[in-house]
Amino acid sequence: MHLVLFIIFGGLCVAGALNLLFQRHPINAALSLIVVMSSLAVLYLLLGAEFLAAAQVIVYSGAIMVLFTFVIMLLNAGREDRTHGSKAAYLVGIPGAAALFATLVYIFLSYRTQLGGASIGNYLVTTSDLSRVLFRDLLLPFEVTSVLILVAVLGAVVLARKEH
């Protein structure tokens, strides 16, 4: 059951990501990104991270992507023209991406015994477990991150403010 769901939503995720690249209309691309993020949430859920799954949908699919679609709607961006791409992209980009992918696969496969593992369907982290780690064991990194976000918010306010 879990494996079937994993295959369905993993496939949906990859299909959405590919569709995001091949769509020519920005709004379709944005919607494909929403599909990717929502199916990622289902994958989190299958790995037992229920809070993360809900937060993924609320924050990414619900809030951030709404802003994306908003901007696209307001700019009324039309269909993009397809160009043939630069030579550099073909010469450097594709081998570079392939090399990066191969390196990551190699690292993950060779260190998989030392990395912590989560298997599909039998590992449930409750919200209270998560908050215990976040607010007690990792309190300092958490607070530092929130200060960083606060600085970013203030920066955005300063940049968006009208000059008097």
Place this chain on the structure above:
Amino acid sequence: MEVNIWIFILLSLIKVIVVTVLLLMCVAYTVLLERKLVGRIQNRWGPSRVGPFGLLQPLVDGLKLFLKEEIDPEVVYRPLFILAPIISLGCALLSISMIPFGPDITWHGVQLFQISDVNIGLLILLAIGSIGVYGTALSGWSSNNKYSLLGALRASSQVISYELALGLSLVGVVLRSQSFRLRDIVAVQSTHGFLSWNFFGGFQFIAFFIYITAAYAEAGRAPFDLPEAETELVAGYHTEYSSMKFAMFFMAEYAHMITIGCIATLLFFGGWSSPFANWLPPFGGVVLQSLMAIFWFIVKVFFFLFLFVWVRGTLPRLRYDQLMNFGWRFLMPVAILNIVGTSLWLALRAQ
């Protein structure tokens, strides 16, 4: 306990069908309730011709919407034009699956009064609500019409702004019951009758008023119905929709109202627990007791539906800048203060 998978699937399917049919019937009759009540508020009768007291009016309205001509304008972006009402109605119907209607009674290992009992039910409800924005946003954009686009922009900015206050107002409740599971939240409130409800004993009445205001804004109901303000925007984001596609938006709005009533009942008014829980000796068997539970739940939800209509009949529509000021400068800070206050109170009491 081992649950037979086929019985589980069969019972779940029956539950889904029963709840969906009941919800759609409730939607139809909420429309009638609204028309009747608003009629009385405005000193007129409301629908009274079709059937006794106009009780058959919703059925005839439904038939009318089915038979109307489906008009698709030429310039719409068709895939999204069709997808948008589906998203709206889908999200509105989906959230009812998390709602527990009665006590925890299982039959063949399947809960009778809830479609799915999830650990993080409350978060899932918020998540479904945040996905529902796409219905309105996409409908406005894909209609390729200025009024629709403006209506959709208003609707989505309103929903995103008030979602914050709405989410924050629920934190106090979660702090008190220490769980996102709706059954646990009700269990905390069912110990001392209405005194232990979050609204009274939990001191969450500020949170309740924030929640109900933000929820009205989320549902786009008066006095927050600017997205479809007729005098300014024709009909807002669903200007170009006709026949069943329009009916889907319409049903989504009323289903949303019912869900909000259910959530407010569960979170602040003790769900299905009776207001005199422990003062009366328990009477009747399991069947009678669960029927009483359902009765209390329905009474409370009905009260909220009445409140929706009452507010609509009473308050005038807000202006857009008033709406934004109210949401960001008033509701948000008050919600944050409520979280701080509740945490302090709980921390002091725990000592």
